[in-house]
């Protein structure tokens with residue numbers, strides 16, 4: 169029996185589980201993406217910080233990562249544009265040599281009552297939130313397959329973490345484009361995970377609940393709004409980006425070697441039908 173046990177690579181430095189790994193985080197100049205980039209850097213990975221606008225914010229993230237002892241670069245690209253995504257990967261591979269971890273984080277909302285939603289609002293959200301994750305994942309997988317497993321670096325040939333949302337399962341009136349995009353991310357992630365597991369590529373999602381970032385400021389920046397929001401969160405607090413970043417580091421590390429095709433809900437219980445705690 170014993171000889172069948174596979175020895176999982178354990179990093180010699182438990183504080184730097186991602187040492188010698190190269191990560192790309194899309195939409196990394198604010199919010200959850202920024203927190204993930206900083207946490208992966210602190211865990212030892214060199215990080216490419218993708219952004220589409222506000223280069224000074226990306227540069228700030230790059231400098232913070234460098235202060236934590238890892239290398240970092242900023243790369244501009246609109247993740248919904250195939251040419252720009254391919255140029256971003258070419259630049260990352262030129263500077264870092266390869267990629268081990270992709271955090272498919274870039275996303276946005278264009279909210280509207282259903283009857284007023286424009287095709288542009290629909291297309292923009294699907295293009296960034298869903299097609300963008302496909303385009304980045306495809307480029308990452310091409311490099312994972314080319315390079316294969318490097319046992320000293322990781323037990324996997326590569327790891328992809330898709331930033332989903334509780335709205336991959338919770339319907340969301342007034343936001344049908346966003347909810348549809350995240351439902352799509354769920355099946356994109358699971359189908360990739362199924363297809364790529366034999367190649368030692370792990371694909372998982374994180375589904376954040378209400379995390380205080382610029383995307384949902386109106387949901388928490390007044391006492392009234394926050395009180396209404398907290399009714400939806402059994403844990404009694406809104407999340408912060410670090411709540412998500414910690415989980416991203418774990419999913420990127422060999423500690424989660426047997427985890428693939430899973431969505432981890434990091435939502436303070438938002439998906440637990442809180443209305444039923446006192447109703448039903």
Ligand code: BGC
Pocket residue numbers: 277332333334335376377378379383384387
């Ligand atoms: C959305 C936020 C929202 C949260 C919980 C997220 O995916 O981007 O605007 O607060 O889901 O509803």
